[in-house]
Amino acid sequence: MRIIDRILILAALVLFGHAVAERARDYWRPPPLRPRTEAPVRPVDDIGEPAPRRLPPGYIALPPAASQDPTLDVAPTQARRPSQRSVGTAFAVGRDGATWLTARHVIDHCATVQVLAAGWATPVDVTFTHQTADIAVLHAPGQGPPLPVTEGPLGYGENGYAFGIAGEGGPSGIQATLLGRARLQQSGRMTGMTEVTVWAERAWVPPGERWIGGMSGGPLLTSEGNVAGLMSVASQRRGRIFTVAPETIVTVMRARRIGFVPPTAAPVAISPDALEPSRNTLLNRRSIVQLLCTA
Numbered sequence: 001m002r003i004i005d006r007i008l009i010l011a012a013l014v015l016f017g018h019a020v021a022e023r024a025r026d027y028w029r030p031p032p033l034r035p036r037t038e039a040p041v042r043p044v045d046d047i048g049e050p051a052p053r054r055l056p057p058g059y060i061a062l063p064p065a066a067s068q069d070p071t072l073d074v075a076p077t078q079a080r081r082p083s084q085r086s087v088g089t090a091f092a093v094g095r096d097g098a099t100w101l102t103a104r105h106v107i108d109h110c111a112t113v114q115v116l117a118a119g120w121a122t123p124v125d126v127t128f129t130h131q132t133a134d135i136a137v138l139h140a141p142g143q144g145p146p147l148p149v150t151e152g153p154l155g156y157g158e159n160g161y162a163f164g165i166a167g168e169g170g171p172s173g174i175q176a177t178l179l180g181r182a183r184l185q186q187s188g189r190m191t192g193m194t195e196v197t198v199w200a201e202r203a204w205v206p207p208g209e210r211w212i213g214g215m216s217g218g219p220l221l222t223s224e225g226n227v228a229g230l231m232s233v234a235s236q237r238r239g240r241i242f243t244v245a246p247e248t249i250v251t252v253m254r255a256r257r258i259g260f261v262p263p264t265a266a267p268v269a270i271s272p273d274a275l276e277p278s279r280n281t282l283l284n285r286r287s288i289v290q291l292l293c294t295a
Helices: 003-028 246-255 272-284
Strands: 071-073 085-093 099-102 112-117 120-123 125-129 136-139 159-166 170-186 192-205 219-221 227-235 240-244 288-294
Touching: 085 159, 085 227, 159 192, 159 227, 159 240, 159 272, 159 288, 170 240, 170 272, 192 227, 192 246, 192 272, 227 246
Parallel strands: 071 170
Antiparallel strands: 085 099, 085 288, 099 136, 112 120, 112 288, 125 136, 159 170, 159 219, 170 192, 192 240, 219 227, 227 240
16 A cells, blocks of 8 residues: 555544544533522511410419529639530521521530531531520531421420430430529630529430430420520539520521521420420431530
């Protein structure tokens, strides 16, 4: 074969290969992007209202917080040591699918905060901490159904139900009865005066030895499943739970423009006989999660 023939054949093969490559690129090239249609944005001012509530029959309504309420001193909280790890609880609120509430002392002075669930650790952003009250707002996607929040009214002696992940006790629930209001005078890492509601422990799940540590930041719910408190301090010796007052929770949510979900969004009716299944429901659907703080 002459040299010129070889050159012509080689040129033809190159042109053929180029054509095949172009067709292949056209086949695998992704289609052009269509203009993105944004979901309608809910007006910022339309955050809704807390879940309305009627006082159960036979109960006397708890009066508003007052300067005459009993004042209790909270022992100083020690500073976190470098690389110290501790756990707490958070619960889902709001309509954005990414807002959680917890106790301020759970995340205060943490280098990192993570949600622990199903063997995974997801980083959390702390978006707000109250100056005096033991409450903080977190942001992390992937929450379960958010819990409705109520301002009350609450009644002396009515049942409340606290849930959280106790450190060594694991997922826990507490049935408690409302005793009244108090004011906590804080010192140490947290300072200032803050209003709380006081509850007396009546029953636990799982039964047996009680572990309070790790339940801080968990919700205290009414029998309708509405948040009426946030676990802040506990006295194991006296069997008392002190929770952030419902008015404070509502004030923080309004100030931060966190939308209230209606009480029918994901109802969890609770009773003394349903304490354990209610706990399991809240945990399994990720309305309540465990937090890990690393100093």
